[in-house]
Amino acid sequence: xKSRAIVNPGQTMQLFILGFRSKQSxxxxxxxxxxxxxxxxxxxxxxxxxxxxxxxELRRNKLWRNAVQRNKVPVDHNHPEATxxxxxxxxxxxPAAASIxxxxxxxxxxxxxxxxxxxxxxEVRVNTSAVERRVQTxxxxxxxxxxxxxxxxxxxxxxxxxxxxxxxxxxxxVRRLCAKGRQPLQQDLVRKFGIExxxxxxxxICIYHTFIETAxxxxxxxxxxxxxxxxxxxxxxxxLAERVAEIRRSVEAGADEIDVVITRAxxxxxxxxxxxxxxxxxxxxxxxxxxxxxLATGDLLTLRNVARASIVAMMAGADFIKxxxxxxxTNATLPVGLVMTRAIREYAQRTGMAVGFKAAGGIRTxxxxxDWLAMMKEELGQSWMHADLFRFGASGLLGDIERQLEHYATxxxxxxxxxxxx
Numbered sequence: 001x002k003s004r005a006i007v008n009p010g011q012t013m014q015l016f017i018l019g020f021r022s023k024q025s026x027x028x029x030x031x032x033x034x035x036x037x038x039x040x041x042x043x044x045x046x047x048x049x050x051x052x053x054x055x056x057e058l059r060r061n062k063l064w065r066n067a068v069q070r071n072k073v074p075v076d077h078n079h080p081e082a083t084x085x086x087x088x089x090x091x092x093x094x095p096a097a098a099s100i101x102x103x104x105x106x107x108x109x110x111x112x113x114x115x116x117x118x119x120x121x122x123e124v125r126v127n128t129s130a131v132e133r134r135v136q137t138x139x140x141x142x143x144x145x146x147x148x149x150x151x152x153x154x155x156x157x158x159x160x161x162x163x164x165x166x167x168x169x170x171x172x173x174v175r176r177l178c179a180k181g182r183q184p185l186q187q188d189l190v191r192k193f194g195i196e197x198x199x200x201x202x203x204x205i206c207i208y209h210t211f212i213e214t215a216x217x218x219x220x221x222x223x224x225x226x227x228x229x230x231x232x233x234x235x236x237x238x239x240l241a242e243r244v245a246e247i248r249r250s251v252e253a254g255a256d257e258i259d260v261v262i263t264r265a266x267x268x269x270x271x272x273x274x275x276x277x278x279x280x281x282x283x284x285x286x287x288x289x290x291x292x293x294x295l296a297t298g299d300l301l302t303l304r305n306v307a308r309a310s311i312v313a314m315m316a317g318a319d320f321i322k323x324x325x326x327x328x329x330t331n332a333t334l335p336v337g338l339v340m341t342r343a344i345r346e347y348a349q350r351t352g353m354a355v356g357f358k359a360a361g362g363i364r365t366x367x368x369x370x371d372w373l374a375m376m377k378e379e380l381g382q383s384w385m386h387a388d389l390f391r392f393g394a395s396g397l398l399g400d401i402e403r404q405l406e407h408y409a410t411x412x413x414x415x416x417x418x419x420x421x422x
Contacts, residue, residue, distance in 0.1 A: 023034035023285075074346060075213075101354035107352075110353065110355065111351075113280065113314075115315070116276040123382070124311060126303040128303055138374060149408065152373055153369065153405055154195070159203055160235060160392045161362075164395060165206070165326065167206070186402070202224060209255075212228055226255050227255065228258055230246045235261070247286055259294055262296070264296055268301075268305075279318060283317040292356075297336045320356035322357075322358040322360050324362075334395075341376065360394070366401045
């Protein structure tokens, strides 16, 4: 069977890049779009657009870098392109940090935390039946197909934290995982898609502290981040001083991101001040490193506990909130994800600050990845469909995505052993 054309060049893919589902909605909109808050960029309709809207992300990043190169000053918050303007504002106040997201018509800043608001926490309620009905309407929909599916799966790869957190991990396994992260798709598949120049790769490699140096050497020059789990992962029951020291050791070793675990007992006992103080101490120890707060939602028993823990973690300065360690009996589920994304949205609306979301544990199929991406787009918007604000924590997911992409390219499903991870 002959290989099919992977990308439908021209208008169809351009509609997808802009988030339109039909030509009618395209016609009702101007041919210009704002990318990352910069002046409108003309998309040439007669120019073939290849690959997926991953290409739009690469162009957005290039525009961002060029726009801030002239007068950028690094900031402590670990957004890869976040800067302060060098010019003073007219009112004499310090300039604001660059926007990292847009929710509705509002630009959002990196999360720097706010004082604990116990009234807000106590007011949090969750209608479990409504959450379940909302999730059922999403999974019952028809899945995206053909070039649309290929584009969404390429986006899923770019948002992936490729993970190995096993007791039998070795340096060689970590090196192989890093090699897979740098080149997640087989080269013959990349050539069939015509996306060689996109340099598709994962967002980060997630490992134990012991392997940070190994990962840094293996990923040198790739732009892929090194994420280390910390604070007594996965239980999080070590003495506080030891957990803080563990974070500092990982940061000193060169980790770009730190995944910390909360003390679940603080949630069960409604000790919100203790939880806030714990996360705030972790944030201080992380310094410039990105902090992802693992809520271990499978242990929290109720969706209300999940919602309240999410709000407190964000108040304490979390850059991301993460569903699970991957070690609980129940890990990332769509109802939990819906509650956490709604909490992120409410926090953004009240404070003007954006917090990322990471779904981790139990995500193994390409269909699951598109379900999560659809939830991000519908609940939070386009800004949360990039690795800056959305991640998958996965190990087996990449293999299934490769199989689906190969099926689209050739019309045949390949065996799993043809797509090894580590």
